[in-house]
Amino acid sequence: MKQIVSLSIRLALFVAVVTAMLSWVNILTRDIIAQRRAAEGEAARSSLMSGTFVQLDSEIPEEFSDGITAVYRAEKDGVFVGYCFDVTVKGYNEIQMIVGVFADGSVAGVKILSQTETPGIGSKVVDESGAYLPQFVNLPSSGIDSVVAISGATLSSEGVRDGVRVAAAYAAALSESEVE
Amino acid sequence: MSEKKPPSVKEIFRDGLLDRNPIFVQLLGMCSTLAISTSVLNGIGMGLSVTFVLILSNLFISVFRKAIPSKIRIASYIVIIAGFVTVVDMLLQAFIPSLASSLGLFIPLIVVNCLILARAESFASRHGPLPSLVDGLAMGLGYTVALVIISAIRELLGNGTLLGIRVLPDAYSPAVLVISPVGGFLILGALIALVEWIRRLQRKKKEG
Numbered sequence: 001m002k003q004i005v006s007l008s009i010r011l012a013l014f015v016a017v018v019t020a021m022l023s024w025v026n027i028l029t030r031d032i033i034a035q036r037r038a039a040e041g042e043a044a045r046s047s048l049m050s051g052t053f054v055q056l057d058s059e060i061p062e063e064f065s066d067g068i069t070a071v072y073r074a075e076k077d078g079v080f081v082g083y084c085f086d087v088t089v090k091g092y093n094e095i096q097m098i099v100g101v102f103a104d105g106s107v108a109g110v111k112i113l114s115q116t117e118t119p120g121i122g123s124k125v126v127d128e129s130g131a132y133l134p135q136f137v138n139l140p141s142s143g144i145d146s147v148v149a150i151s152g153a154t155l156s157s158e159g160v161r162d163g164v165r166v167a168a169a170y171a172a173a174l175s176e177s178e179v180e
Numbered sequence: 181m182s183e184k185k186p187p188s189v190k191e192i193f194r195d196g197l198l199d200r201n202p203i204f205v206q207l208l209g210m211c212s213t214l215a216i217s218t219s220v221l222n223g224i225g226m227g228l229s230v231t232f233v234l235i236l237s238n239l240f241i242s243v244f245r246k247a248i249p250s251k252i253r254i255a256s257y258i259v260i261i262a263g264f265v266t267v268v269d270m271l272l273q274a275f276i277p278s279l280a281s282s283l284g285l286f287i288p289l290i291v292v293n294c295l296i297l298a299r300a301e302s303f304a305s306r307h308g309p310l311p312s313l314v315d316g317l318a319m320g321l322g323y324t325v326a327l328v329i330i331s332a333i334r335e336l337l338g339n340g341t342l343l344g345i346r347v348l349p350d351a352y353s354p355a356v357l358v359i360s361p362v363g364g365f366l367i368l369g370a371l372i373a374l375v376e377w378i379r380r381l382q383r384k385k386k387e388g
Contacts, residue, residue: 007252014256018263025267029274036277116284120339120359152356
């Protein structure tokens with residue numbers, strides 16, 4: 001019994017020391033990481049559409065919350081330009097991306113924030129200069145289903161396409177409520 | 181735990197780079213090796229991350245080896261290793277974000293890379309801080325070199341590039357098989373055989 005207590009105290013001590021070290025490094029890096037993420041997102045949104053972005057704080061409906069994690073509304077000179085969505089989808093692995101949808105419902109484009117698709121296979125899908133992503137630029141929402149997948153990378157292609165589809169559907173729902 | 185006479189620096193490096201190379205001879209940490217060795221940049225990044233963790237965990241475990249009761253040594257090692265891995269993860273995300281995103285999940289998974297626990301158990305817990313630090317460096321470099329060799333072959337044959345720069349002519353159609361997990365196993369197997377052959381030749385030479 002006594003031995004168990006002394007072992008537990010010692011292990012707890014190790015854990016405490018390591019935790020202290022981690023919280024110190026966390027304090028050092030936390031702001032840098034958050035700033036970098038915010039700047040990355042802002043740059044990606046600005047490349048999709050021009051205007052100032054305001055994040056919508058209304059709750060995302062359940063049918064869209066599986067995938068969409070944040071919504072930004074873009075306005076330029078008081079005129080509504082479109083929405084940008086932070087979307088997380090399952091390709092072969094997890095893909096985090098931003099999907100822009102213009103006010104008329106057409107897709108502005110897709111920007112990849114982070115992905116771990118297989119290099120040489122799934123990476124062709126998420127490569128911005130590849131054959132897949134440019135298909136989404138200025139694409140009418142009716143054209144999403146006819147986007148051509150990359151052969152050999154069906155899962156990654158479908159993942160991205162499904163994400164765009166959800167974003168377009170949510171944008172349509174949002175625009176409707178805006179008219180009311 | 182019995183204290184052993186530390187091997188010389190030259191022996192430690194020879195062990196890490198060739199005789200007990202973590203990947204080619206000890207076959208440790210195979211999961212992340214096969215998963216990330218698809219590009220040279222990933223190989224270097226992963227290798228150096230593991231080296232960093234290995235040096236620090238070896239050093240700390242060696243310094244505290246007399247304070248760590250043998251009954252809870254594995255738990256203590258894991259706490260220390262997990263701590264340093266999380267530090268690496270946070271530092272990479274803050275300062276080398278591109279590498280952090282391409283290595284993804286495999287950075288946190290260094291915690292369960294058996295190479296690090298194996299060095300803690302078989303070396304750091306039995307030797308002083310300085311040899312342990314050198315052992316961490318040597319094993320880490322051995323791991324890095326092996327990863328770079330594997331990933332260079334896979335990137336070149338599977339993608340036609342090295343470090344992301346196109347090397348082979350456009351006419352070369354990349355062999356996707358090499359990038360796939362199957363190709364990883366095949367290349368790793370061939371390299372293990374090659375290293376084993378070299379070591380055997382050396383042994384024969386020694387025996388005369």
